[in-house]
Amino acid sequence: MKAEKTVWILGASGYSGAELCRLVSRHPHMQLARAFAFSAQNAMPLPELFPHLSMQVDIQLQQWQDEVLDEAAGVDIVFLALPHEASLELAPKFLAAGCCVVDLSAAFRLRDLNNYPTFYGFTHTHPEWLQQRSYALPHALPVPKHDKKEQAIAAIQAHQLLSMPGCYPTAASLALAPLLLNKLLDTTQTPVISAVSGVSGAGRKASLATSFCEVSLRPYGVLEHRHQCEIAQNLGLEVMFIPQLGNFKRGIVATCAARVQAGVSPAQVQAAFESAYQNNPSIRLRNQPPQADDVAHTPFCDLFIKVQGQHVVVISAIDNLLKGAASQAIEACNVKFGWPQMEALL
Numbered sequence: 001m002k003a004e005k006t007v008w009i010l011g012a013s014g015y016s017g018a019e020l021c022r023l024v025s026r027h028p029h030m031q032l033a034r035a036f037a038f039s040a041q042n043a044m045p046l047p048e049l050f051p052h053l054s055m056q057v058d059i060q061l062q063q064w065q066d067e068v069l070d071e072a073a074g075v076d077i078v079f080l081a082l083p084h085e086a087s088l089e090l091a092p093k094f095l096a097a098g099c100c101v102v103d104l105s106a107a108f109r110l111r112d113l114n115n116y117p118t119f120y121g122f123t124h125t126h127p128e129w130l131q132q133r134s135y136a137l138p139h140a141l142p143v144p145k146h147d148k149k150e151q152a153i154a155a156i157q158a159h160q161l162l163s164m165p166g167c168y169p170t171a172a173s174l175a176l177a178p179l180l181l182n183k184l185l186d187t188t189q190t191p192v193i194s195a196v197s198g199v200s201g202a203g204r205k206a207s208l209a210t211s212f213c214e215v216s217l218r219p220y221g222v223l224e225h226r227h228q229c230e231i232a233q234n235l236g237l238e239v240m241f242i243p244q245l246g247n248f249k250r251g252i253v254a255t256c257a258a259r260v261q262a263g264v265s266p267a268q269v270q271a272a273f274e275s276a277y278q279n280n281p282s283i284r285l286r287n288q289p290p291q292a293d294d295v296a297h298t299p300f301c302d303l304f305i306k307v308q309g310q311h312v313v314v315i316s317a318i319d320n321l322l323k324g325a326a327s328q329a330i331e332a333c334n335v336k337f338g339w340p341q342m343e344a345l346l
C-alpha cells in the first residue's frame with residue numbers, strides 16, 4: 001500500500017531530527033522522501049551517522065540548499081528540527097509552497113512578540129504566522145481557546161503550521177494543566193517547577209558545557225530560562241522555573257509544587273487527573289514517582305501526584321527527544337490527519 005503523505009525532514013543529522021526519521025520510517029501513512037543535514041560532512045546514509053538506526057531507517061542525508069525549496073510543492077509534511085532562527089526563516093517558505101509544516105523549534109511558540117528579543121535574542125520577522133499557527137500540545141490546555149480537548153484537536157486540524165511545545169514546557173504543562181482546568185489550584189501561590197534534563201536536551205553539537213566530564217547536576221537559567229514564559233503562556237499564570245542539567249543522556253523529570261485551594265481533597269485532585277487523561281494513550285498515571293529511565297525511548301509522559309493538606313506535588317517524566325520533541329510531533333500529525341493518536345509510536 002502506498003503511504004498517503006510524503007515527508008521531508010530538515011535537521012535530520014540532529015538528535016530530534018534523527019528520532020523523527022526513525023518514527024516516520026515506521027509510520028504506515030507517511031513516506032520519508034528526503035532528509036536534510038546542514039553541514040556538507042553529514043551528507044551520508046543516516047545509519048552511518050547513527051549506527052543504531054541501521055536496518056530501521058534507509059535514507060541518505062542531503063546537505064540543505066535553498067534551491068531545494070523549488071521542489072517542495074507537493075510535499076505533504078515538512079518537519080523542521082532546526083535552530084529557532086533557521087526555522088523562522090524557512091517555515092514561511094514551505095508554507096507558501098503549500099506544505100504542512102511541523103516546527104520543533106521555538107520560532108512560533110510564543111504569542112507575545114516581545115518575548116523573542118528578551119528570551120531568544122532575535123526579533124520575530126514573521127508575526128503573521130504567530131496568528132495562524134496551532135501550538136500543538138495534543139491535549140487540553142487551560143488557556144483561552146484551548147479549554148476543551150475537542151477545541152485543541154480542531155485547532156490542530158485547522159492549521160497548516162504546527163508549532164511544537166518545548167520539552168520542559170511539555171512536562172510542566174501536562175503536570176499542572178488538570179489542576180487549572182478543574183480550578184483546584186490556589187493561584188495566589190506561584191507554582192514552583194524544578195526540572196532536571198539529560199544532556200541530549202542541548203542538542204548534538206559539541207560544547208564544553210555538555211561534555212561528559214563537565215556535567216554532574218547543574219542548575220542553570222534560574223527564573224530566567226526561555227521556557228519559563230512558554231510554561232506561563234500555557235497555564236495562564238506565572239511560574240517559578242528552575243531547570244537543571246543532569247549527567248544522563250535522555251529524559252526530563254519535572255517536580256512541580258503548588259498549593260490547592262482550601263477544602264480540596266486528594267480524591268478531587270486524583271479525579272481531575274483521571275478525567276483529563278483517561279482517554280489519552282500517551283499519558284500514564286503512576287503510583288510511584290517516575291524516574292527518567294522509565295520513559296527513556298518511549299512516547300509517554302508519566303505523572304505521579306501527591307497531595308498533603310493544601311500542598312500538591314506532581315512529578316512528570318518524559319523523554320525530551322520523544323514526548324518532548326519527535327514523538328509529540330508525530331502525535332500531532334496523527335491527530336491532524338485523523339490517524340490513531342499513537343500510530344507508529346508504540
Ligand SMILES: NC(=O)C1=CN([C@@H]2O[C@H](COP(=O)(O)OP(=O)(O)OC[C@H]3O[C@@H](n4cnc5c(N)ncnc54)[C@H](OP(=O)(O)O)[C@@H]3O)[C@@H](O)[C@H]2O)C=CC1
Pocket residue numbers: 010011012013014015016017036037038039040042064080081082083084086104105106165166167200201202203204205320321324325
Ligand atoms: N534536544 C531536545 O531535547 C529538544 C529539541 N527541540 C528543538 O528541536 C530543534 C533541534 O534540536 P536538536 O535536535 O536538539 O538539535 P541538534 O543540535 O541535535 O541538531 C540540529 C540540526 O539542525 C541543523 N542545523 C544547524 N544549523 C542550521 C542552519 N543554520 N540551517 C539549517 N539547519 C541547521 C543541524 O545540521 P548539521 O548537523 O549538519 O549541522 C542538525 O541537523 C531545536 O529548535 C530545539 O530547540 C525541541 C524539543 C526538545
Ligand SMILES: CC(=O)N[C@@H](CCC(=O)OP(=O)(O)O)C(=O)O
Pocket residue numbers: 104105106165166167168197198199200201202203243245324
Ligand atoms: C539541557 C538543555 O540545554 N536543554 C535546553 C532545552 C531543550 C530544547 O532544545 O529546547 P526546546 O524544547 O525549546 O526546543 C535548554 O535549556 O535550552
